[in-house]
Amino acid sequence: MLHFDHPIVALPVIVALGLLAQLLAARWRIPAILPLLLIGFLLGPVSHVLAPGAVLTGQGLSLMTSLAIAVILFEGGLTLRFSDLSGHGQAVRRLITWGALLTWGLAAAAAHFITGLSWSVAVLFGALVIVTGPTVIAPLLKNIRPNERVSSVLRWEGILIDPIGALAAAIAFEWVRSETRGGALSATVFHVASFVGVGTALGLIMGGLLVLVLRRDWLPEHLINPSVLAWVLLAFGLSDAFAPESGLLTVTLMGVLLANSKLSQVEGILHFKEEIVVILLSTIFVALAANIRTEALLGVFQPAPLLLLTAVVLLVRPASVLLSTTGTSLNLRERLFISYVGPRGIVAAAISALFATRLQELGVPGAETLVTLVFAVIVGTVVLASLTAKPVARALGVTEAERDGYLIVGAHPLGRDIASALTRAGADVLLADTNLDNVRQAKLTGLNAYYGSLLSATTADVSLEGIGNLLALTPNDEANALSARKYVREFGRQHVFQLRPDRQHERTQLDEKERARIAFESEPTFAHLQERYRGGERLKTTALTETYPLSQFRLDQPDALILFWGQEGKFYVSLQDRFIPEQDVQVISLSGPVRSG
Numbered sequence: 001m002l003h004f005d006h007p008i009v010a011l012p013v014i015v016a017l018g019l020l021a022q023l024l025a026a027r028w029r030i031p032a033i034l035p036l037l038l039i040g041f042l043l044g045p046v047s048h049v050l051a052p053g054a055v056l057t058g059q060g061l062s063l064m065t066s067l068a069i070a071v072i073l074f075e076g077g078l079t080l081r082f083s084d085l086s087g088h089g090q091a092v093r094r095l096i097t098w099g100a101l102l103t104w105g106l107a108a109a110a111a112h113f114i115t116g117l118s119w120s121v122a123v124l125f126g127a128l129v130i131v132t133g134p135t136v137i138a139p140l141l142k143n144i145r146p147n148e149r150v151s152s153v154l155r156w157e158g159i160l161i162d163p164i165g166a167l168a169a170a171i172a173f174e175w176v177r178s179e180t181r182g183g184a185l186s187a188t189v190f191h192v193a194s195f196v197g198v199g200t201a202l203g204l205i206m207g208g209l210l211v212l213v214l215r216r217d218w219l220p221e222h223l224i225n226p227s228v229l230a231w232v233l234l235a236f237g238l239s240d241a242f243a244p245e246s247g248l249l250t251v252t253l254m255g256v257l258l259a260n261s262k263l264s265q266v267e268g269i270l271h272f273k274e275e276i277v278v279i280l281l282s283t284i285f286v287a288l289a290a291n292i293r294t295e296a297l298l299g300v301f302q303p304a305p306l307l308l309l310t311a312v313v314l315l316v317r318p319a320s321v322l323l324s325t326t327g328t329s330l331n332l333r334e335r336l337f338i339s340y341v342g343p344r345g346i347v348a349a350a351i352s353a354l355f356a357t358r359l360q361e362l363g364v365p366g367a368e369t370l371v372t373l374v375f376a377v378i379v380g381t382v383v384l385a386s387l388t389a390k391p392v393a394r395a396l397g398v399t400e401a402e403r404d405g406y407l408i409v410g411a412h413p414l415g416r417d418i419a420s421a422l423t424r425a426g427a428d429v430l431l432a433d434t435n436l437d438n439v440r441q442a443k444l445t446g447l448n449a450y451y452g453s454l455l456s457a458t459t460a461d462v463s464l465e466g467i468g469n470l471l472a473l474t475p476n477d478e479a480n481a482l483s484a485r486k487y488v489r490e491f492g493r494q495h496v497f498q499l500r501p502d503r504q505h506e507r508t509q510l511d512e513k514e515r516a517r518i519a520f521e522s523e524p525t526f527a528h529l530q531e532r533y534r535g536g537e538r539l540k541t542t543a544l545t546e547t548y549p550l551s552q553f554r555l556d557q558p559d560a561l562i563l564f565w566g567q568e569g570k571f572y573v574s575l576q577d578r579f580i581p582e583q584d585v586q587v588i589s590l591s592g593p594v595r596s597g
Contacts, residue, residue: 010050011283014290017043018282029143030386031136033285033345037379040289045297050290065288065350068280069162070236070251071229072346075273076134076159077255078266088149091328092156095338099157099324100130100164103316110311115304115373121359121366124172128352128370129312129377131165133345134158135281136382140343144390147400148465150334154341162347163248167195170245173355176364191243198239199246203253206235210254211261224265225272271489281346288349296372305376312377313384317342333396341389343381348374403468403491404570405429409483410473411438411449414533418473418563419447421539421588426569428466454483469495471519471573475526477501484516493517497573499526520563521574529590532561537592539563549582560591 021035043050108126111117117125137158141151174191210231213219219227235254236247258266299305321339330338352374359367393399405428408415412433419429419442431442431449442449450462470487472480480498488496496516500523524532540560544550553560564571565580565587574580580587 014043014050014286015279015283018286019278021286022278022282025139029139031139031343031382032281033133033136033343033378033382034386036282036285037289040286041292041297043286044290045292045294048294062354065284065346065354066240066247067233067236068284069347069350070233070247071273071280072135072277073159073162073248074232074251074255075270075277076162077252077257078259078270078273080156080159080256081259088153088329091153091325091330092160094324094328095153095157095321096160096164097324099320100161100168102320102323103130104168106316106319107312110308110316111373114308114311115369117366117369117373118364120172120176121364121370124169124176124355124359125370125373127165127168127172128348128355128374129316129344130168131162131344131347132158132342133347134162135277136343136345136385137341140341140385140389144393145400145403146337146393146398147334148463149330150337150393150398151400153330153334153338159252163199163252165347166245166248166351167192169351169355170195173358176359177362194243195246195249198243199249200253202235202239202242202246203250204257206231206238206250207254207257211257211263214258214263214265215261225269228269229273229276267486284350285346288346288353291353292371292375296368296375299369299372300376300379305373306380308373309376309380313342313381334398337393337396337398340392341385343385344374344378345382349378401428401466402570403464403466405467406469406471406571407432407454407464407467407487408471408473409433409454409480410475411435411442411447412474414529415473416442416445416447417533417539418471418588420445421541422564422571423447425541425566425571425586425588427566427571428569430462430464430467432462455479455486464490469573470497470516472498472516473519473526475530477526481516488516499529500524502527517573517575519573519575520561521576521578522561523576524561532590535592537590539588540591541586541588543586544581544583546583550580550587551582553587557589557591560589562587562589564588 017039018036021039022032024035025032104123104126106126107129108119108122111125112119112122115122132154134155137154141154145151146154171188171192174188210228214224232251232254236251239247239250258269318336318339321342322335325335325338328335352371356367356370359370390399406419406422407430408419409432411419411431412435415431415433416438419431422429429448431439431447432454433439433442433449433451434453436451439449439451468491470484470491472483474480474483477499481501484496484498493516497519498516499520500518502525542548542553544553562574562580564573565585566572567585571586571588572578
């Protein structure tokens, strides 16, 4: 049997397999936690290729996990903008307060009565399953695409609930530990006060200093990302040194402060942190799963854990969400969907492993089953959400419109005509331009237009509902390339297009990797399109049918440049390597008068 017991061999194996899991998750469009846990279980408790503790164990695993969670929560905080809460902040506040308390109490009661856990361990279990992991919620939302209200509420809840869940778990553990020495109530009150006080104070101070340093440009460009990472880890360590577990609150507040500072550097920091989080998640999840004992993994499939999972999914989560969101701006269908989606993630897994070890050291009965029960909830809720949340969202009617529309950069006359042709054909279109007169003209003709640069930090406030493609159509080749590169992350490279750069101007030459797909079948430059447009050619929409197929259209209009083709509001950019159907579609072309036969 092959074993990787030496850390110098085992750790690279875990990192490589973790990244493989991330690739599989991206291809299958599922949360990465599923293949990560599967690989970890296969390496550890199933095949014993990795013996428990071969890579990280005890203080080493606890330290690395804590630092990983700190970076994850900071990165999550960077995505939370107060503008997203407009109209439904009340729902988020209730979910992370009353909803958390209801989940805590109901889950603890279910664990006690279903599995026979002592009340002390059951209360700790209830605290651990409060959290809905942001690392699981984010990919789910990308796949499900619920409407803006539901998406925003789930995202805010998933990030803000993590430090609250950690606090609840710490309170429960402190109560259990203090019971053996007396003074449980006073110790718990002190712990809560120090957690909130230290976490909030250091979060505001360290976050404020970070914003100040970035706003004054005191850091060289190449040192911004590593300096921010070091500062976040320092803040986390200092906070935890004063009050255990308060660092989670500190780094979350720092992320939120930075996200709402409207600094130009935030986007680059966010991308850097996203890449780090992928590595950290891949390593930690596989290591945690590989460290599970075989008997603990088998225990997940016993009747009691499965019954407890059912209670959490069908009773605890719905009751806490529906009761806490009564009277908010969310309608009943949105509340039902939020109550259905509650996957748990890395915070629950990591903290359960940490506190289970501490409880075992104290000799508390039932501590050994805590990890089994928590992992049963993690795996069960993630699998359920991954497989069924999308059809449930569709059935409840809470999904956003299909993202087939176009964000067109360039509201000049040609851009406006292209937008008008797409709009008349039923497609959603948003024009963007830094020329105020162009934007005014677009709005006067009834087009949806945004005034400003897509490269600025303020574009986070632009609603892209129904928009899933970018067409960079400005005379500035560099601006086209930079706009396209920015939106590759949002839409995917297959849905981001730019005009072919004018190769006569060397200063606009960009590396091929910085460009998106080159738009339109003959790959024209902006100058070429403008020459045709100023020469009198205009946008025309033609229906291709059995009696008038594409081949006949080509014969009648050999000089026509087909820009788009499609039907029923879903249109594709014409490309050199993209086949256009002969019939049963519409084509939008730039052409002159039709030749008479």
